[in-house]
Amino acid sequence: MEFHVSTCTLFIGIVFLFSQTSASSIGPKSHTILITDNNWNKLLKGEWMVEFMAPWCPACQGFKETWESYATWAEDLDINVAVVDVTDNPGLSGRFLVTSLPTIFHVKDGIFRQYQGPRITGDLISFIEDKRWDKVIPVSWWFSPDSLMMSSLSLFFKAAMFIRSLYSTMTDEYGIPEWGCYVIFALATLLCGFILGLIMVFLVDLLLSTRYFAPPQPPKHVPMPTNQVKEEMEKDDESDIVDDTKDVKGIETVRQRNPQVVEN
Template sequence: MASSRATGTAIMLQTKHRSWIYCLIVLVHLTSLPVLAKPDSLKEVTDGNWEEILTGEWMIEFYAPWCPACQQLQPVWKEFADWGEDMGVNIAKVDVTEQPGLSGRFIITSLPTIYHCKDGVFRKYQGARTKDDFLTFIHDQKWKAVEPVSSWFGPSSFLMNSMSALFKLSMFIRRCHNYMTEQLGIPVWGSYVIFGLATLFSGLALGLLLVFIADFVFPSRRFSSPDYYQKKQTMEQARLIQQQEEEHEADGEEDDDEDEEEEDRDRDEVWRRRRGSPEGRPEPKGQGFSDEALRKRVLRNREEEEEDT
């Protein structure tokens, strides 16, 4: 009887011991499971997903990791982001060193810069940078008193798209420069020479392309006309004919001048032969005429002879 009780007690002890072991194993298993972290309420905006901010209400911070003022603002901004879901506003941040396109799209000239966006309308935040001030700005809708950014300078405008592409290009050039100088060992001046030549040839190619496009879109009227070459040939022939006529007229004027000179010489010769009497004998002294009178007399006699013939 006593042995059966001892056996039952031993079984009970073993059962309790096993249950404790099971509980300990379950506890260890549960504590070893990874704790499910609360989803981060602070969103990251990049060049790939920035169009999401065009819908809904957003508060966006532009920062750089090396900026001391940005580093001071980060804890406050994270606390403000925890209230974002309750207030129905999306809290986001943009690292301008990693997203140069967004830096150019929003023309970020100082850090940190904060923008408020409501359904695609952007306003620059100029207030104090504390959590309470941020909450009041959203809750009391103080953003309505801030003048919105002009549509010309909006992030989705053509101008800002061009600025974004320019900033991306500048960052690409900088990375290429760093790669050539640090990885390839090319001197700094050599990198500058390479970029200078690349800029020169790309400018020439772009200019040539623009000339071709302009000539294709707005062709010259004279070259586009099918009768252009025929008209050109006709005009050339007319010009040659006119030139020949002018040369003939010049030759005719020279011939007329020569004829007049020859007639003058003949008249002078006749005047010399007939200076004396009409029969060709010298006139007596005291009856001579002046040279002008004799010239007129000779001319009159010649005209009479011509009329007779």
């Protein structure tokens, strides 16, 4: 009986220690919402406070505990507290034009404002309770994260990170030297430009095609019959003779009227 009781006690102790070890390894549950490139559209509805951070950023690590504490007030403030890892989501750092870390944005019904106040839990809470965000100038529609320009910038950031990861793979895993990577990237750029140029020419020719008009041709010279040519030449000669006669008569008339003037 004693053996049975001690066995049960030992079993309960092992289970308790295992549960405590598991709980400590998992850590406390986070109250923040993770925003990625795939679900960032959630920010367009409701009210949000979003932090942009990176695991390698010392300032972000120092601010992590404050942000987690602020997230526990999310339900009382009726807001959503989120975090964005710019290392895993480079497109969002370009979409929001994040230039420093950590960066905090306030979002309400699709209107974005950057938080510039103290990074203290009390100030973050009063920023929502006292509606201090209403005094902050919102981001213009041109630089709004959901605008066409910022969406294009997001694609450029993704492409840049893809090229960077590809460069690391080529140098670390395949052992390609740096100059070899540059040559490959240069040839790839020329090839992409050539293909895009062909596509643009095809689209222009397809959408703005013009018909070909042949230039006007000069009228063909039709030779006149020989007899007609002779008649035309005789007429020209007769006209010359008549004109000479008229000139002679005119001179004789002038001489008769005023012979001194004509001699002079």
